[in-house]
Amino acid sequence: MDPRIGDVYLSAEELAARVRELGAEIARDYAGREPILVGSLKSSLVFIADLSRAIPILHGLDFIELAGYGSAQMGGHEQIRVLKDLDADIRDRDVLVVEDVIDTGLTLNYLVRTFELRMPRSVSAVTLLDRPYRRLVDDLPVRYVGFVVPDELFVGYGFDLEERWRQLPDLRLLHQV
Amino acid sequence: MGLEMPVFQAYRGAEPPRFASQAELECAKVLDYYGVPWLYEPRTFVLEQSEDGRVTEAFAPDFYLPEQDLYVELTVMKQSLVTRKNRKLRKLRERYPDVKIKLFYKRDLERLAQHFHLDLAS
Numbered sequence: 001m002d003p004r005i006g007d008v009y010l011s012a013e014e015l016a017a018r019v020r021e022l023g024a025e026i027a028r029d030y031a032g033r034e035p036i037l038v039g040s041l042k043s044s045l046v047f048i049a050d051l052s053r054a055i056p057i058l059h060g061l062d063f064i065e066l067a068g069y070g071s072a073q074m075g076g077h078e079q080i081r082v083l084k085d086l087d088a089d090i091r092d093r094d095v096l097v098v099e100d101v102i103d104t105g106l107t108l109n110y111l112v113r114t115f116e117l118r119m120p121r122s123v124s125a126v127t128l129l130d131r132p133y134r135r136l137v138d139d140l141p142v143r144y145v146g147f148v149v150p151d152e153l154f155v156g157y158g159f160d161l162e163e164r165w166r167q168l169p170d171l172r173l174l175h176q177v
Numbered sequence: 178m179g180l181e182m183p184v185f186q187a188y189r190g191a192e193p194p195r196f197a198s199q200a201e202l203e204c205a206k207v208l209d210y211y212g213v214p215w216l217y218e219p220r221t222f223v224l225e226q227s228e229d230g231r232v233t234e235a236f237a238p239d240f241y242l243p244e245q246d247l248y249v250e251l252t253v254m255k256q257s258l259v260t261r262k263n264r265k266l267r268k269l270r271e272r273y274p275d276v277k278i279k280l281f282y283k284r285d286l287e288r289l290a291q292h293f294h295l296d297l298a299s
Contacts, residue, residue, distance in 0.1 A: 078183050080210050106211040113212075136279070137213065138245055 006173035023054025036060035043100035046158035101129040105137035248278040
Protein backbone atom coordinates (compact mmCIF):
# COMPACT_ATOMS: atom_id res chain seq x y z
CA MET A 1 0.00 0.00 0.00
CA ASP A 2 1.08 3.61 -0.45
CA PRO A 3 3.38 4.60 2.45
CA ARG A 4 1.29 7.73 3.03
CA ILE A 5 -1.70 5.61 4.01
CA GLY A 6 -1.69 5.21 7.77
CA ASP A 7 -3.65 3.49 10.50
CA VAL A 8 -7.36 2.83 10.48
CA TYR A 9 -9.21 5.79 12.00
CA LEU A 10 -12.72 4.38 11.61
CA SER A 11 -13.20 0.72 10.78
CA ALA A 12 -15.71 -0.53 8.24
CA GLU A 13 -17.80 -1.84 11.13
CA GLU A 14 -17.81 1.52 12.94
CA LEU A 15 -18.74 3.29 9.71
CA ALA A 16 -21.53 0.83 8.97
CA ALA A 17 -22.98 1.16 12.48
CA ARG A 18 -23.07 4.95 12.29
CA VAL A 19 -24.53 4.93 8.79
CA ARG A 20 -27.31 2.63 10.02
CA GLU A 21 -28.07 5.10 12.83
CA LEU A 22 -28.12 8.03 10.41
CA GLY A 23 -30.40 6.12 8.05
CA ALA A 24 -32.86 5.33 10.81
CA GLU A 25 -32.86 8.93 11.99
CA ILE A 26 -33.44 10.27 8.47
CA ALA A 27 -36.23 7.75 7.89
CA ARG A 28 -37.95 8.92 11.08
CA ASP A 29 -37.62 12.60 10.21
CA TYR A 30 -38.73 12.24 6.59
CA ALA A 31 -41.46 9.64 7.04
CA GLY A 32 -44.13 10.08 4.36
CA ARG A 33 -42.17 12.75 2.48
CA GLU A 34 -40.01 10.84 -0.06
CA PRO A 35 -36.86 13.00 0.13
CA ILE A 36 -34.26 13.13 -2.61
CA LEU A 37 -30.68 12.42 -1.62
CA VAL A 38 -28.19 14.47 -3.61
CA GLY A 39 -24.62 13.23 -3.56
CA SER A 40 -21.82 15.64 -4.20
CA LEU A 41 -19.37 13.71 -6.37
CA LYS A 42 -17.02 12.04 -6.06
CA SER A 43 -15.96 11.39 -2.49
CA SER A 44 -19.49 10.95 -1.14
CA LEU A 45 -20.22 8.06 -3.51
CA VAL A 46 -19.50 5.21 -1.09
CA PHE A 47 -21.26 6.97 1.76
CA ILE A 48 -24.42 7.74 -0.21
CA ALA A 49 -24.58 4.16 -1.51
CA ASP A 50 -24.51 2.81 2.05
CA LEU A 51 -26.76 5.55 3.43
CA SER A 52 -29.43 5.00 0.78
CA ARG A 53 -29.63 1.31 1.69
CA ALA A 54 -29.93 2.26 5.37
CA ILE A 55 -33.00 4.48 4.79
CA PRO A 56 -36.06 2.23 4.80
CA ILE A 57 -38.46 4.74 3.25
CA LEU A 58 -39.04 5.80 -0.34
CA HIS A 59 -36.42 8.29 -1.48
CA GLY A 60 -34.79 9.48 -4.68
CA LEU A 61 -31.12 9.63 -5.61
CA ASP A 62 -29.34 12.20 -7.70
CA PHE A 63 -25.82 13.58 -8.08
CA ILE A 64 -24.06 16.85 -8.70
CA GLU A 65 -20.41 17.50 -9.41
CA LEU A 66 -18.65 20.82 -9.07
CA ALA A 67 -15.26 21.71 -10.47
CA GLY A 68 -13.08 22.13 -7.39
CA TYR A 69 -10.96 25.23 -7.29
CA GLY A 70 -7.63 24.61 -8.98
CA SER A 71 -8.71 21.29 -10.46
CA ALA A 72 -8.06 20.37 -14.06
CA GLN A 73 -11.82 20.68 -14.70
CA MET A 74 -11.71 24.30 -13.59
CA GLY A 75 -10.38 25.08 -17.07
CA GLY A 76 -9.32 28.63 -16.30
CA HIS A 77 -12.74 29.65 -15.00
CA GLU A 78 -12.61 31.97 -12.01
CA GLN A 79 -16.16 31.23 -10.88
CA ILE A 80 -17.43 27.89 -9.74
CA ARG A 81 -18.72 25.57 -12.46
CA VAL A 82 -21.16 22.68 -12.35
CA LEU A 83 -19.67 19.69 -14.16
CA LYS A 84 -22.75 17.52 -13.69
CA ASP A 85 -26.08 19.02 -12.69
CA LEU A 86 -29.05 17.27 -11.16
CA ASP A 87 -31.23 15.19 -13.45
CA ALA A 88 -34.29 15.61 -11.22
CA ASP A 89 -36.56 18.60 -10.81
CA ILE A 90 -36.37 19.43 -7.11
CA ARG A 91 -39.24 21.90 -7.00
CA ASP A 92 -41.38 21.09 -3.92
CA ARG A 93 -39.05 18.23 -3.00
CA ASP A 94 -37.25 17.69 0.29
CA VAL A 95 -33.58 17.77 -0.69
CA LEU A 96 -30.98 16.11 1.49
CA VAL A 97 -27.45 16.95 0.35
CA VAL A 98 -25.04 14.11 1.12
CA GLU A 99 -21.48 15.29 1.76
CA ASP A 100 -18.32 13.34 2.51
CA VAL A 101 -16.88 16.05 4.71
CA ILE A 102 -17.79 19.60 5.65
CA ASP A 103 -14.81 21.78 6.34
CA THR A 104 -14.93 25.46 5.41
CA GLY A 105 -18.52 25.01 4.24
CA LEU A 106 -17.81 26.82 0.96
CA THR A 107 -19.02 23.98 -1.25
CA LEU A 108 -22.15 23.25 0.75
CA ASN A 109 -22.96 26.95 0.93
CA TYR A 110 -22.80 27.13 -2.85
CA LEU A 111 -24.95 24.03 -3.28
CA VAL A 112 -27.61 25.22 -0.83
CA ARG A 113 -27.84 28.63 -2.48
CA THR A 114 -28.06 27.01 -5.91
CA PHE A 115 -30.74 24.53 -4.90
CA GLU A 116 -32.83 27.11 -3.08
CA LEU A 117 -33.25 28.99 -6.36
CA ARG A 118 -35.09 25.92 -7.67
CA MET A 119 -37.83 26.22 -5.04
CA PRO A 120 -37.51 22.93 -3.15
CA ARG A 121 -39.71 22.33 -0.12
CA SER A 122 -36.61 22.06 2.07
CA VAL A 123 -32.83 21.70 1.84
CA SER A 124 -30.82 19.97 4.55
CA ALA A 125 -27.48 18.21 4.64
CA VAL A 126 -25.98 15.04 6.01
CA THR A 127 -22.23 14.66 6.21
CA LEU A 128 -20.13 11.66 7.05
CA LEU A 129 -17.34 13.76 8.56
CA ASP A 130 -17.43 17.23 10.04
CA ARG A 131 -14.74 19.70 11.06
CA PRO A 132 -16.94 22.46 12.50
CA TYR A 133 -13.94 24.29 13.91
CA ARG A 134 -12.72 24.98 10.36
CA ARG A 135 -15.96 26.61 9.23
CA LEU A 136 -15.79 29.87 7.30
CA VAL A 137 -19.45 29.82 6.34
CA ASP A 138 -21.93 29.34 9.16
CA ASP A 139 -25.71 29.05 9.02
CA LEU A 140 -25.55 25.88 6.96
CA PRO A 141 -28.44 23.40 7.23
CA VAL A 142 -26.27 20.54 8.49
CA ARG A 143 -28.85 18.31 10.12
CA TYR A 144 -27.00 15.00 10.42
CA VAL A 145 -23.32 14.40 11.21
CA GLY A 146 -21.62 11.03 11.16
CA PHE A 147 -18.43 11.88 12.98
CA VAL A 148 -16.76 15.08 14.13
CA VAL A 149 -13.13 14.45 13.23
CA PRO A 150 -9.80 16.02 14.15
CA ASP A 151 -7.69 18.09 11.81
CA GLU A 152 -6.36 15.11 9.87
CA LEU A 153 -6.56 13.98 6.27
CA PHE A 154 -8.22 10.69 5.41
CA VAL A 155 -8.27 8.11 2.67
CA GLY A 156 -10.61 5.19 1.97
CA TYR A 157 -14.40 4.84 2.19
CA GLY A 158 -14.68 7.13 -0.85
CA PHE A 159 -11.84 9.50 0.02
CA ASP A 160 -9.03 9.39 -2.49
CA LEU A 161 -5.31 9.81 -2.62
CA GLU A 162 -4.56 11.09 -6.10
CA GLU A 163 -7.74 9.40 -7.37
CA ARG A 164 -6.74 6.05 -5.89
CA TRP A 165 -7.75 4.03 -2.82
CA ARG A 166 -11.38 5.18 -2.67
CA GLN A 167 -12.33 1.52 -2.43
CA LEU A 168 -10.63 0.88 0.92
CA PRO A 169 -13.39 -0.31 3.31
CA ASP A 170 -11.97 1.50 6.35
CA LEU A 171 -11.31 5.20 6.78
CA ARG A 172 -7.57 5.59 7.25
CA LEU A 173 -5.31 8.44 8.23
CA LEU A 174 -3.33 10.01 5.43
CA HIS A 175 0.18 11.13 6.23
CA GLN A 176 2.12 13.70 4.28
CA VAL A 177 5.57 12.30 3.51
CA MET B 178 4.51 42.87 -4.76
CA GLY B 179 4.07 41.62 -8.29
CA LEU B 180 1.13 39.29 -7.96
CA GLU B 181 -1.02 38.68 -11.02
CA MET B 182 -4.44 39.99 -10.05
CA PRO B 183 -7.62 38.50 -11.48
CA VAL B 184 -10.85 40.45 -11.76
CA PHE B 185 -12.63 39.62 -8.53
CA GLN B 186 -16.41 39.17 -8.60
CA ALA B 187 -17.18 38.81 -4.90
CA TYR B 188 -14.81 41.52 -3.64
CA ARG B 189 -16.78 44.22 -1.85
CA GLY B 190 -14.05 46.79 -1.25
CA ALA B 191 -13.73 50.13 -3.01
CA GLU B 192 -9.99 50.05 -3.71
CA PRO B 193 -8.17 47.15 -5.38
CA PRO B 194 -6.71 44.85 -2.70
CA ARG B 195 -2.94 44.84 -2.27
CA PHE B 196 -2.07 41.41 -0.97
CA ALA B 197 1.03 40.83 1.11
CA SER B 198 1.57 37.25 -0.02
CA GLN B 199 0.71 34.61 -2.56
CA ALA B 200 -1.26 32.75 0.12
CA GLU B 201 -3.52 35.76 0.68
CA LEU B 202 -4.13 36.03 -3.06
CA GLU B 203 -4.98 32.34 -3.28
CA CYS B 204 -7.38 32.60 -0.36
CA ALA B 205 -9.09 35.56 -2.06
CA LYS B 206 -9.39 33.56 -5.27
CA VAL B 207 -10.95 30.63 -3.40
CA LEU B 208 -13.53 32.89 -1.72
CA ASP B 209 -14.27 34.51 -5.07
CA TYR B 210 -14.58 31.14 -6.78
CA TYR B 211 -17.29 30.07 -4.37
CA GLY B 212 -19.04 33.44 -4.55
CA VAL B 213 -18.48 34.36 -0.91
CA PRO B 214 -18.38 38.16 -0.58
CA TRP B 215 -15.12 39.37 1.00
CA LEU B 216 -13.11 42.47 1.86
CA TYR B 217 -9.39 42.77 2.36
CA GLU B 218 -8.11 44.37 5.57
CA PRO B 219 -11.13 46.66 5.94
CA ARG B 220 -10.57 47.49 9.60
CA THR B 221 -7.68 48.01 11.99
CA PHE B 222 -8.39 47.15 15.60
CA VAL B 223 -6.58 49.07 18.33
CA LEU B 224 -5.18 46.60 20.84
CA GLU B 225 -3.02 48.79 23.09
CA GLN B 226 -2.77 52.51 23.71
CA SER B 227 -0.30 54.54 25.73
CA GLU B 228 -1.49 56.77 28.55
CA ASP B 229 -1.51 59.77 26.23
CA GLY B 230 -3.77 57.93 23.78
CA ARG B 231 -1.20 56.90 21.17
CA VAL B 232 -1.84 53.55 19.53
CA THR B 233 1.00 51.22 20.51
CA GLU B 234 -0.41 48.00 19.12
CA ALA B 235 -2.98 47.39 16.40
CA PHE B 236 -4.17 44.52 14.31
CA ALA B 237 -5.75 44.42 10.82
CA PRO B 238 -7.09 40.94 10.02
CA ASP B 239 -6.55 39.94 6.40
CA PHE B 240 -10.12 39.24 5.33
CA TYR B 241 -13.63 40.12 6.37
CA LEU B 242 -16.60 38.08 5.16
CA PRO B 243 -19.62 40.39 5.54
CA GLU B 244 -22.26 37.70 5.04
CA GLN B 245 -20.66 35.70 7.85
CA ASP B 246 -19.65 38.74 9.88
CA LEU B 247 -16.32 36.98 10.25
CA TYR B 248 -12.71 38.14 10.14
CA VAL B 249 -10.10 35.71 8.85
CA GLU B 250 -6.38 36.02 9.50
CA LEU B 251 -4.01 33.95 7.39
CA THR B 252 -0.55 32.91 8.44
CA VAL B 253 1.97 30.83 6.58
CA MET B 254 4.36 30.90 9.51
CA LYS B 255 5.38 27.67 11.14
CA GLN B 256 3.19 26.62 14.06
CA SER B 257 5.96 27.43 16.53
CA LEU B 258 6.12 31.02 15.26
CA VAL B 259 2.42 31.66 15.46
CA THR B 260 2.48 32.45 19.17
CA ARG B 261 2.78 36.20 18.64
CA LYS B 262 -0.16 36.27 16.26
CA ASN B 263 -2.19 34.13 18.63
CA ARG B 264 -1.47 36.62 21.38
CA LYS B 265 -2.83 39.41 19.17
CA LEU B 266 -5.96 37.44 18.47
CA ARG B 267 -6.45 36.79 22.16
CA LYS B 268 -6.13 40.51 22.87
CA LEU B 269 -8.57 41.31 20.08
CA ARG B 270 -11.11 38.87 21.47
CA GLU B 271 -10.72 40.32 24.95
CA ARG B 272 -11.06 43.90 23.78
CA TYR B 273 -13.71 43.28 21.10
CA PRO B 274 -15.73 40.31 22.39
CA ASP B 275 -18.41 40.76 19.73
CA VAL B 276 -15.94 40.40 16.86
CA LYS B 277 -15.72 36.95 15.29
CA ILE B 278 -12.27 36.05 13.99
CA LYS B 279 -10.59 32.84 12.87
CA LEU B 280 -6.92 32.22 12.36
CA PHE B 281 -5.98 30.02 9.42
CA TYR B 282 -2.69 28.26 10.05
CA LYS B 283 -0.04 27.05 7.67
CA ARG B 284 -1.58 23.62 7.97
CA ASP B 285 -4.98 24.88 6.87
CA LEU B 286 -3.41 26.45 3.82
CA GLU B 287 -1.54 23.28 3.00
CA ARG B 288 -4.86 21.45 3.17
CA LEU B 289 -6.41 23.96 0.80
CA ALA B 290 -3.38 23.52 -1.43
CA GLN B 291 -3.73 19.76 -1.33
CA HIS B 292 -7.49 19.78 -1.75
CA PHE B 293 -7.49 22.42 -4.44
CA HIS B 294 -4.04 21.64 -5.88
CA LEU B 295 -2.75 25.13 -5.20
CA ASP B 296 0.89 26.11 -5.42
CA LEU B 297 1.75 27.96 -2.23
CA ALA B 298 5.48 27.60 -2.62
CA SER B 299 5.96 31.13 -3.87
